[in-house]
Amino acid sequence: MKIFVTDYEGTEHELEAIEGWSAMQVIHEYGLPIKAECGGACACATCHVYVDPAWYGKLPPKRQEEEERLDEAFDLKETSRLSCQIILDEALDGLRLSLAPNPD
Numbered sequence: 001m002k003i004f005v006t007d008y009e010g011t012e013h014e015l016e017a018i019e020g021w022s023a024m025q026v027i028h029e030y031g032l033p034i035k036a037e038c039g040g041a042c043a044c045a046t047c048h049v050y051v052d053p054a055w056y057g058k059l060p061p062k063r064q065e066e067e068e069r070l071d072e073a074f075d076l077k078e079t080s081r082l083s084c085q086i087i088l089d090e091a092l093d094g095l096r097l098s099l100a101p102n103p104d
């Protein structure tokens, strides 16, 4: 399966993804600049992404923990999610995301 991730320069990357991995792990493994400071524990919000509107409704709903972390995220949008909380499966083959800005 694949996911498509747009970086800060607006370039879209086609990433080979593995079922059961989080989107954050795939993005990190590929070497795109995602901070993911807490390593996927839903404790930092530095894995913030914008989901393509066509895909947003197909994702499983956010858990309360993710909602709370997202409240702390920079430049929140309606399609914001934490990529460490998006667990990939076949239904998400072709998912499109963009990296959200992260203050230094």
Ligand code: FES
Residues within 6 Å of the ligand: 024, 036, 037, 038, 039, 040, 041, 042, 043, 044, 045, 046, 047, 069, 082, 083, 084, 085
């Ligand atoms: S990596 Fe920290 S919240 Fe996702």
